[in-house]
Amino acid sequence: DAKTTQPPSMDCAEGRAANLPCNHSTISGNEYVYWYRQIHSQGPQYIIHGLKNNETNEMASLIITEDRKSSTLILPHATLRDTAVYYCIVRFYSGGSNYKLTFGKGTLLTVNP
Amino acid sequence: GAGVSQSPSNKVTEKGKDVELRCDPISGHTALYWYRQSLGQGLEFLIYFQGNSAPDKSGLPSDRFSAERTGGSVSTLTIQRTQQEDSAVYLCASSLNPTVGNSPLHFGNGTRLTVT
Numbered sequence: 001d002a003k004t005t006q007p008p009s010m011d012c013a014e015g016r017a018a019n020l021p022c023n024h025s026t027i028s029g030n031e032y033v034y035w036y037r038q039i040h041s042q043g044p045q046y047i048i049h050g051l052k053n054n055e056t057n058e059m060a061s062l063i064i065t066e067d068r069k070s071s072t073l074i075l076p077h078a079t080l081r082d083t084a085v086y087y088c089i090v091r092f093y094s095g096g097s098n099y100k101l102t103f104g105k106g107t108l109l110t111v112n113p
Numbered sequence: 114g115a116g117v118s119q120s121p122s123n124k125v126t127e128k129g130k131d132v133e134l135r136c137d138p139i140s141g142h143t144a145l146y147w148y149r150q151s152l153g154q155g156l157e158f159l160i161y162f163q164g165n166s167a168p169d170k171s172g173l174p175s176d177r178f179s180a181e182r183t184g185g186s187v188s189t190l191t192i193q194r195t196q197q198e199d200s201a202v203y204l205c206a207s208s209l210n211p212t213v214g215n216s217p218l219h220f221g222n223g224t225r226l227t228v229t
Contacts, residue, residue, distance in 0.1 A: 030214065031214060032214040032215060034217070041222075042222050042223075043117075043204050043206075043220035043221050043222045043223050044156070044204070044206075044220045045220070046217045046218070046219060046220075049215070049217060051214075051215075091214045093214065094169060094171075098144075098161050098163070098168060098169050098211055099208075099211055099212075099213070099214045099216070100146060100158055100161055100169070101146075101156075101158075101218055102158065103148075103155045103156040104155060105155055106155075
């Protein structure tokens with residue numbers, strides 16, 4: 001399965017854009033890039049996912065490079081409530097029909113006032 | 114709409130006792146996953162259900178752990194003869210269509226299990 005590499009931690013000022021990078025140089029052609037976040041004491045929250053094209057929803061934007069070897073999650077106007085661990089995951093197909101998620105250590109994003 | 118519901122939210126049990134953890138997935142979701150997260154650690158995959166069958170049990174740490182799913186809906190994770198190392202948050206997730214990589218998993222808030 002494709003592995004991902006993320007910085008262990010990042011800081012961002014409240015109101016500014018948070019840009020979280022992720023490297024996934026061994027990604028396969030049919031593997032999606034998913035982003036989740038986990039706020040303390042809660043289950044992981046789905047943010048966004050994409051295959052080749054850039055994606056945007058009400059929470060964030062996902063920018064995927066043309067060679068698909070890296071991506072960036074953008075929170076356009078970070079708030080204190082966005083402080084969380086952010087996970088970049090390449091979705092792993094494990095035979096049959098199981099597209100399970102394999103979580104790494106993620107990036108701890110701290111939004112400062 | 115309702116998300117994934119897990120109960121109880123907290124469970125304290127004595128070493129050696131059996132525990133059952135329950136998960137109610139999002140209505141209509143055919144796939145159901147169990148994960149666990151030990152304190153300060155990442156998420157560890159345990160088992161996957163498609164309907165009522167479990168084609169992937171590769172993450173269950175020992176034969177003390179088992180899970181079942183009935184009616185293609187509710188799932189129960191059972192831990193027999195609990196040990197202190199079983200203390201963790203047990204998370205359940207469901208997804209609409211596991212046959213494509215384009216169907217997000219949605220997680221509940223977990224059951225925090227403490228074995229004393």
